[in-house]
Amino acid sequence: DGGITQSPKYLFRKEGQNVTLSCEQNLNHDAMYWYRQDPGQGLRLIYYSQIVNDFQKGDIAEGYSVSREKKESFPLTVTSAQKNPTAFYLCASSIQGILPPNYGYTFGSGTRLTVV
Amino acid sequence: EDQVTQSPEALRLQEGESSSLNCSYTVSGLRGLFWYRQDPGKGPEFLFTLYSAGEEKEKERLKATLTKKESFLHITAPKPEDSATYLCAVQAGNTPLVFGKGTRLSVIA
Numbered sequence: 001d002g003g004i005t006q007s008p009k010y011l012f013r014k015e016g017q018n019v020t021l022s023c024e025q026n027l028n029h030d031a032m033y034w035y036r037q038d039p040g041q042g043l044r045l046i047y048y049s050q051i052v053n054d055f056q057k058g059d060i061a062e063g064y065s066v067s068r069e070k071k072e073s074f075p076l077t078v079t080s081a082q083k084n085p086t087a088f089y090l091c092a093s094s095i096q097g098i099l100p101p102n103y104g105y106t107f108g109s110g111t112r113l114t115v116v
Numbered sequence: 117e118d119q120v121t122q123s124p125e126a127l128r129l130q131e132g133e134s135s136s137l138n139c140s141y142t143v144s145g146l147r148g149l150f151w152y153r154q155d156p157g158k159g160p161e162f163l164f165t166l167y168s169a170g171e172e173k174e175k176e177r178l179k180a181t182l183t184k185k186e187s188f189l190h191i192t193a194p195k196p197e198d199s200a201t202y203l204c205a206v207q208a209g210n211t212p213l214v215f216g217k218g219t220r221l222s223v224i225a
Contacts, residue, residue, distance in 0.1 A: 033212055040217065042122075048212050104150045104205075105150075106162070108159050109159050112157075
């Protein structure tokens with residue numbers, strides 16, 4: 001079955017540590033996105049990528065980094081510069097770049113990151 | 117700046133009690149308005165896309181409508197399994213989706 005796989009489901013980070021969240025899709029989608037969700041908040045865009053080896057900052061990119069070396073993969077690194085990283089992180093993908101298809105974005109099941 | 121405002125923040129209904137969720141938006145050049153359902157601890161699940169004022173779409177007990185300034189998600193005779201957070205998102209120009217904060221719906225048996 002096609003879909004988006006995010007791992008791990010739960011992640012704990014110590015102060016000052018970098019962590020990487022994995023996002024893999026087998027939908028042959030061109031564009032991929034990372035959103036952050038805090039309790040009672042909507043989804044806020046961190047980074048997005050329309051094609052391999054290219055990505056753009058979203059509204060809250062500070063303290064995060066990404067890479068897009070393969071079409072299927074779009075990992076997100078939460079660096080020590082991100083002062084409040086505890087949140088629910090969602091990866092999504094869409095066909096035909098960022099122009100919306102009839103079915104919008106396909107989302108993964110999320111990674112919950114907690115700073116300990 | 118594109119904005120999406122959803123109301124109410126939370127809604128509690130008795131089973132069978134119909135109601136509506138609102139999504140108002142201010143964007144220039146709307147390309148599409150999207151509704152998603154999100155269960156706790158899960159990723160959003162796509163429900164509908166609306167492209168132009170006057171458009172309506174239905175799926176089981178849900179019906180989405182669109183005007184030039186807002187969209188409504190009507191829930192007819194809801195069941196407890198309809199309990200979830202409903203998210204609205206818009207796309208303007210060639211930019212990624214902008215999401216509202218969502219409406220948390222609880223349907224009590």
